[in-house]
Amino acid sequence: MDNFDLRKYIAEGRLLKEENKPEPKFKIGDKVKTTPQAGLGKGFEGSIWDVGGNKPENLIIKDGEYVYVVRHDNYRGKMVMSYRVKESDLINMMAVLKENDGSRLLKELKIPSGWTEEEVDNDEDFEDGKKLLKSWSAPMEGWDEEHRDEVKITIGEDGKHYQETYVSFGDYEEQGPFDSYTEALESAVEEMNALKENWDEIDINN
Numbered sequence: 049m050d051n052f053d054l055r056k057y058i059a060e061g062r063l064l065k066e067e068n069k070p071e072p073k074f075k076i077g078d079k080v081k082t083t084p085q086a087g088l089g090k091g092f093e094g095s096i097w098d099v100g101g102n103k104p105e106n107l108i109i110k111d112g113e114y115v116y117v118v119r120h121d122n123y124r125g126k127m128v129m130s131y132r133v134k135e136s137d138l139i140n141m142m143a144v145l146k147e148n149d150g151s152r153l154l155k156e157l158k159i160p161s162g163w164t165e166e167e168v169d170n171d172e173d174f175e176d177g178k179k180l181l182k183s184w185s186a187p188m189e190g191w192d193e194e195h196r197d198e199v200k201i202t203i204g205e206d207g208k209h210y211q212e213t214y215v216s217f218g219d220y221e222e223q224g225p226f227d228s229y230t231e232a233l234e235s236a237v238e239e240m241n242a243l244k245e246n247w248d249e250i251d252i253n254n
Contacts, residue, residue, distance in 0.1 A: 206225075
């Protein structure tokens with residue numbers, strides 16, 4: 049034991065511990081949404097706060113996962129409200145919105161003619177447990193501009209996606225939940241094509 053170097057032993061142990069650390073999923077500034085499992089009510093939208101505790105070298109690990117200081121961005125009080133939230137109880141809203149841009153997917157899936165994409169404000173809060181991500185509309189039966197059919201993609205507070213259809217003077221239908229935006233988009237395109245086929249049948253019969 050005469051050659052035992054305590055400082056080297058400690059240093060190597062720390063290095064091994066650092067090498068085995070998982071990569072954090074979030075960084076300072078990321079927009080997130082807490083899940084109901086976080087124990088903070090239905091959840092809220094916030095961001096990974098720019099504080100020392102959220103720097104990679106300072107992150108706390110609890111039960112095998114990182115814990116972040118999350119700022120409540122829509123808190124109406126005068127003071128800043130923040131909470132410590134485990135990584136698994138956070139949804140990366142920036143990744144969701146990036147995926148929802150869907151320009152490549154839209155080209156591949158080919159939105160049928162006659163449908164127009166509507167402008168959507170992704171900064172709006174959840175309403176009745178859901179947030180609107182994408183929306184398309186078309187004239188009823190393909191020609192009636194005064195009444196429009198709508199196909200929408202929404203996301204729930206649990207991070208699941210849904211495809212909703214509103215038919216003028218008809219029924220409301222919902223498909224889902226889907227685990228990804230891509231699955232919801234595929235369902236939306238299928239629904240738009242089905243409605244367009246109905247328009248074509250009406251034209252033939254008339």
